Amino acid sequence: MLGTSVTWGDITFMMTGAGLTLAITFWAMLGGTLLGIVFGLIRSHSPWYVNYPMGAVLDVLRSVPLLIQFILFNSFQSIAGWGMNPFVVGCVVLAAYTSAFCTEIVRGGIQAVPVTTRRAARSLGMNWAQDMAYIVLPLGTRVMLPSWIGLTLGVMKDTALVYAIGVIELLRSSQIIITRKPHEALLILAIAGLIYFIVSFPVSRLGAHLEKKWREND
């Protein structure tokens, strides 16, 4: 291909890896965001004796390097005999890690909604859940979105670390090709980089588009 020894077969191999990268990112963001919303709601409405222990657990998830979390959890689940496949382990660990960041994003978003606006909602007879669903979360989302987009892009790159538990995603598949064709290393890495970019670009454009649209109404 293009006068190099990189074949379509190699590209297909990398695309398969890219598919796994996307799949892990998707499940990690879905799980992490849902958990993050629940944890964020709990954290912004709980007394200290709930908040402290919860904050500590989330701090651990945020500060222990992801690579170590993958390996520890993978070893734990195989000793416990859960028999999870590496892909599932990757998704679970990354979702938990994502949820720790997402919790703080959600908490910040909720706190950014003025108390007076929420009082207006309650004064119209809306209950707590209605206030949350129709006022706080939609308004908070405007504050949360930029950080959430950043988190998504970060998580997509963090998926590369699942190689440690044997999942062959985009970066790992590139490395495998490079070990076979070391003289094409630069080209292969460039292709891998391009694929990451092609996947990330629409996400960040979507974020910018939404931010602009919301700002126009203010």
Added chain:
Amino acid sequence: MIEIDNVRKSFDSFEVLKGVSMAVEKGEVVSVIGGSGSGKSTMLMCINGLEPINAGKITVDGTEVHAKGTDLNKLRRNIGIVFQQWNAFPHLTVLENTTLALRKVLGKSKAEADEIAKKQLNHVGLGDKLKVYPGKLSGGQQQRMAIARALAMEPKYMLFDEVTSALDPQLVGEVLDTMRLLAKEGMTMIVVTHEMGFAREVSNRVAFFKDGLIHEIGSPSQLFESPERPETAAFLQSVL
């Protein structure tokens, strides 16, 4: 009927209400005047249960607001409140702002809610702004929207918390006109205000608040022309 009986309320160690009592009859317009920080606004927040109280009792049509089993969400449907900082929902259009509670709280269909909201928005002169977002409105328009939003729930009582204080002077008139119209239609209203002319013209009774207490309450002519208490006289002297 709203009955406030010896209500006390503190924020931390600071006592804002020190035993406030008053009653507002159906169809009455009562204005509440007094300096900033005298507890006027806090009293309004207590009436619909947005603030808890430390002692005393508030009843609205026989329902004790701060009793344990009281369904505050249900009670609040009967009590509309408009705030100093209008508090529009910025992510919703004027029409959506007004229909949200109609649909979610009262369970009305979109068509029904739209009809009620349009009627109320026309009433306050915003019939041509239905699809506009609050950010594009002036303060006076946002405040009139907030009034329409509260009225759409068909409350029996309307509470106004210094609704013109945050407005540019030239916008005050349009909001006061809307309130005048309401008073004329027989709405029961408690109006916390710094607009003495308005209080005098529209109210059945005026209450003077100072340091967490009602010092004097009476007809506008009595209170403004021959106040009984020296505190009232001194306050009027300072603002008129």
